[in-house]
Amino acid sequence: METEAPQNSEVADPRESRLRSTFGALRHRNYQLFWFGSFLSNIGTWMQVVAQGWLVRDLTALPLLIGFVSFAGSLPQFAFSLFGGVTADLFNRRKLLLLTQTAQLICAGSLGLLVLMRDLQIGPVLTIWHVIAVSFASGLATTLANPAYQALTLDIVGREDLPSAVALNSAQFNLSRIIGPTVGGLIFGVIGIAGCYFFNSASFLAVIIALWIMKFPEWKAPEHRGVREVGRQIVAGIRYVSGRPRVTTLLAIASMTSIFGLPYLTFMPVFARDVLNLDARGLSYLWAGTGSGAVISAILMAFTLTTSRRRGRLLLIGTGLFGLAVIAFALSRSFTLSFFCLMLVGGGMVSVTTTVNK
């Protein structure tokens, strides 16, 4: 059951007011459960990211094929993201999330089993195509889950606390990006790649349990539901975006940073292993560098966006900083310099995503 939000007029101290607007979303019990469940699940996901990066680099050294693994694994997101957003608007978001989290649990467990069979030298030989196939299935579930996750956040906290929830979601995601790879890197030597996959598989239970515990009003299906309605909403979305140059520019910035900047995530194991000569633990430290920069940025953005009237400038500065940090990381051959560059990369990316989202 959600708790009653206090009235703004009751708040006299401006510092207290700012604190409340920053952490306001946590007043809602459903959001607390959702936030914590997602946090645990994301820790598992980032543990798997470290393990999978290492596994893929083990299976192939070709940059094109490494890029293709990422492409194939996220192909559903590229192809069906528009539909994912629409399905989140048309179907019961809680049930959609329960279904997709269960699918991801099965995907991570299956790949863990395949890696374990490889390690024990039993069953079929693990190839890069197994990783691609399972990643594709998991990506399909993620495509449906992400818009539902964001839409459900709005359902839980309402418009007033949405900026706070967006910033806290970002902080949670990036905090898990520090903890997950660090824990993953540290226990990698003990539980191996398969163990990281199994840990991630189990971590999806956190969201599933949270969704079961959360109390929602009875969901009512929209009156017009079907393929025609999905198509109508997509066309309406295209008209909305094309008729607003400012929105188009914001989406262009988001697209450019995603296409030309975010591949650093895919090639991080290559940089760790072939450029910086690090092991799996070193790779986890690089991930932690990105995550810590992102967390610092998320906290700063949570404070700034609730009070600042210079959102445009923040976005452009964040984008420029992100681009420069990507260049510096790409050319660096020193672990320390790479670590600090990645902190800036993580911070810049969060400022872009948070500002565009708001």
Added chain:
Amino acid sequence: MSFYSVAFLGFPPLGSLITGALAGIIGNRFGHHGVQLALGLGGLLIALMAIIVTFAVPRLRELE
């Protein structure tokens, strides 16, 4: 929301494929620096875009 998802979730894998292909081409010419130069080029494009948008779209700069 859907377009936002496409921009932040749909495009990165396409970027990975482009970066990987470019890294392969550069790698054949300059050895193992392929991934470094391909990613650095991506960062350069983003920085240039930020500068161009800052001066070409003043309304975005003043967005509150």
